[in-house]
Amino acid sequence: MRIVVGMATLQLTPSTLSVRLTRREKIAGLLRDVTVPRSAISAVDVTTDALPATRGLRAPGLALPGLRKVGTWRRPGERMLVCVRRGQPAVRVRLTGQRYDTLLVGSDDAAAVAASLPVGR
Numbered sequence: 418m419r420i421v422v423g424m425a426t427l428q429l430t431p432s433t434l435s436v437r438l439t440r441r442e443k444i445a446g447l448l449r450d451v452t453v454p455r456s457a458i459s460a461v462d463v464t465t466d467a468l469p470a471t472r473g474l475r476a477p478g479l480a481l482p483g484l485r486k487v488g489t490w491r492r493p494g495e496r497m498l499v500c501v502r503r504g505q506p507a508v509r510v511r512l513t514g515q516r517y518d519t520l521l522v523g524s525d526d527a528a529a530v531a532a533s534l535p536v537g538r
Contacts, residue, residue, distance in 0.1 A: 425500045425522050427508075427530065434458065434510070434534065436520055442500055445479040446487035451498060453515050460511040461534045463527040467507035470521060471499050489517075497521055510534065 426437040435452040443449060464470040468483070471490050478488010483503060490497045497519040501507050506527035510520040524530045 427522065427534075429455075429534065431455075436498065436500075436522060438500060442487050446489070446500065447477040448488060448498065448500075451517065451520070453512055453517075453520075455535055457512045457515050458510055458534065458536055459513045460509075461531045461536055462509050463531050464507045464509050464521070467501035467505060467521060467523055468503055470507065470509065471497065471501065473497065495519065508534070 424439045424442060428435040428437060433452050433454055435450060437450050438448055468486060471486050473490040473492030473495065475488055476491050478486070478499065480486050485502045486499050488499060490499050495518045496516070498517045499521045501521060501523040505523040505525060507521050507523045508527050508530045512518055512520065
């Protein structure tokens with residue numbers, strides 16, 4: 418199943434969840450596509466205002482104040498992949514045992530995207 422969320426795309430297979438970024442997002446955020454096993458998903462929720470939901474220091478990535486955030490945000494004990502923009506809700510996927518502890522990806526229909534993602538299956 419392929420779920421388009423803004424510019425980035427979430428792709429769900431029977432065993433994995435992948436975040437596919439556009440070329441621009443990869444360059445701006447110094448990121449690459451991320452694939453995690455479905456069993457690593459510990460929680461999924463929706464954030465109505467995604468820009469302030471980003472916590473920590475940007476390292477590396479792009480932040481246009483009040484407009485867009487793309488990259489990796491870090492704080493003690495947490496590494497977050499972020500791809501969000503102003504006025505757009507986001508899906509927050511919490512992970513266990515992966516490179517990123519959280520995926521925060523903007524989506525115009527975040528509630529439907531969150532409902533389609535499995536937790537720990």
